[in-house]
Amino acid sequence: VGGFRIHLEPQQRLEVRFEAKTVLPGKAKVQVGAEMVGAAAGGVADAADAEVPVWTPATAEAFAAYGELDPDGAVATHALQPPADVYPAYGGLQIGSSSTILQTVTDAFEYLVEYPFEYVESMASRVLAFALLKDIQTAFASPTIPKDPELTTLGSILVQKLLKAQLPCGGFGFWAQDTEADVFVTLHVAHCFAQVQRKGHKVSAHAVGRLIEALRDLSAFPHWDKYSESTRRTLQCLRCYVLSLFEKAEMASEAAELYNAAGGVHKLGLDAAAWLALAVHGTSPLKATHSIVQSVLKYFANQTVETAGAAHCCTGYEDAGADTLVLLRSSPRTDAIVLEALQVMDPSNAIIPKLMKGLLGVRQRGRWGNTQENVFALLAVDRYFNTYEAATPAFTAHSWLSTSLVADHEHKGRSTVTKVTDVPMKYLVDTAGAAPQPLHIHKVGPGRLYYRLGLKYAPKSNILPAHDAGFIVQRTYKALQDPEDVQTTAQGYKLKSGRLIEVTLTLETRMVRHRVALVDKLPACLEPLNPALAGTPELGGTPPAAGRCCYWRWYDHDNLRDERVEAFAGRVWEGAHTYSYVAQVTGLGEFIAPPATAEEVLSPEVFGRSATLTVHAE
Helix, strand or coil: CCCCCCCCCCCCCCCCCCCCCCCCCEEEEEEEEEECCCCCCCCCEEEEEEEEEECCCCCCEEEEEEEEECCCCCEEEEEECCCCCECCCCCEEEEEEECCCCCCCHHHHHHHHCCCCCCHHHHHHHHHHHHHHHHHHHHCCCCCCCCCCHHHHHHHHHHHHHHHHCCCCCCCCCCCCCCCCCHHHHHHHHHHHHHHHHCCCCCCHHHHHHHHHHCCCHHHCCCHHHCCHHHHHHHHHHHHHHHHHCCCCCHHHHHHHHHHHHCCHHHCCHHHHHHHHHHHHHHCCCHHHCHHHHHHHHHHHHCEEECCCCEEECCCCCCCCHHHHHHCCCHHHHHHHHHHHHHHHCCCCCHHHHHHHHHHHCCECCECCCHHHHHHHHHHHHHHHHHHCCCCCEEEEEEEECCEEEEEEEEECCCCCCEEEEEEHHHHHHHHCCCCEEEEEEEECCCCEEEEEEEEECECCCCCCCEEEECEEEEEEEECCCHHHEEECCCEEEECCCCEEEEEEEEEECCCEEEEEEEEECCCCEEECCCCCCCCCCCCCCCCCCCCCCCCCCCCEEEECCCEEEEEEEEECCEEEEEEEEEEECCCEEEEECCCEEEECCEEEEEEECCCEEEEEC
16 A cells, blocks of 8 residues: 655644455454654654454355154155355255254243142143153153152142132132132133043042033123123133033034134134134044034134244234233143144144244243143143154164265154254355255154254355345434435445444344344444443434333343344244444445344244445545
């Protein structure tokens, strides 16, 4: 770089600008020297060194395919074609395999075992959890969960407490000391007793008989006429299902009457539709071929949103406020109810493993939110285990790319470990070429194989359009001091150096997402300002971030770094969410602002990005 000859008066400062252009990513070492010239200079000279990081504007992207294999010798084939014009040194194909989808549900069991409050609903949920625990506890031994006979003793104690709380009418109140029966709590206790009997445990026949008699007419329960029509209909559907578990054959005809009175499946919530269909399936000789069951299965398909690896139900209820509280509804509980219903009525449905992954994915600290969510989730987990994973795994998964063996995973015995093999992108580019190559997954031995094929890469192009693979991400710049500080251009923005701007990121998703990272990689001319740090300039009265206040915010925590700004959330609800921060324009020239991105960190194939921006600072 050529130098400058400048004239300075004593105590005078002068800004000297050197033009530079980035060529490669890395650390650019810069040295600037100055030497006095002239007769009086005396050879005085000095220099300063600096390191300037140069970041690549490349944006990582990922796609994945999931699958399951059951029979010994089963083969799954996928077509693999590496994307064109990507960095060969980054990313590649990741092949993961496991012998169970269930991971560990120890924390959910522990939550119910140690639950401190003994109201009737919680005691019934805990009794059912103890009954469900035996099969999975045997398969996935946990040192922290009580074993037989201690677990049986705990369950027996709770059953006796429940029986003492039964009212003269045969029903149950919310608290053991209540003198008035609660219709939902009574139905929940009956449901738990029926499921406990299904698992081979005994419950007092006299108490069960009184309970069934109390459920003959729900309108006799207190406050029945105060519930909304849809709430009463949902409770009637639950009643049909519970009594069908006690082998009451007349429930098929009563369920059909309820269905016709409602005006079709679209008038029912997902939980009510599931209970109604289960009642018909359990008591009608037509089973899955019954028209009501078929209608409900179509309803489930239309109300389920899926990604490459998981699925959730779209829950929307007419009831609000007190009516919703009567039913103790929640989205995770509805997912669990629909999942169990599908396993009973349509066990070969391909959405079942995805719903199970989605249900497991919504846990916080290893468990679901409350006793209702935990017990219905464990019901679904127990049925899944006994339906699909009863055989002890003893298989090997061979993965072949065309004729080359690229992964060999052995699974023996019960384990929640996922085995992973990474195939570098350079190998894929060199061997696969332009034509798609077959990728074969071959399972040898008993047990169920779950596999994930993930492809991660970074496009070479610096200019990328916006993309939606689960998230819609948008980014805008706004002036804070003078409207002329920020001007839009065809490719991006023109900014005035030294001024403050507000950057707003908008994140939109059509379904609930989990463990989400929102990242905005900054152009080199911007520096984010952290208002928590001393010395941050006055922001002119404008809040530095829409989410930085004492009110609720959608994200859990954020980081403001030199080259990027990040926001992280354990759960992001469907809808649009915004995140804002203030940055100062500190450079001059033309810069690239890489796309702002969002992704589920445990499922990076669920992602989205904004468009690349060209930023001029002057």
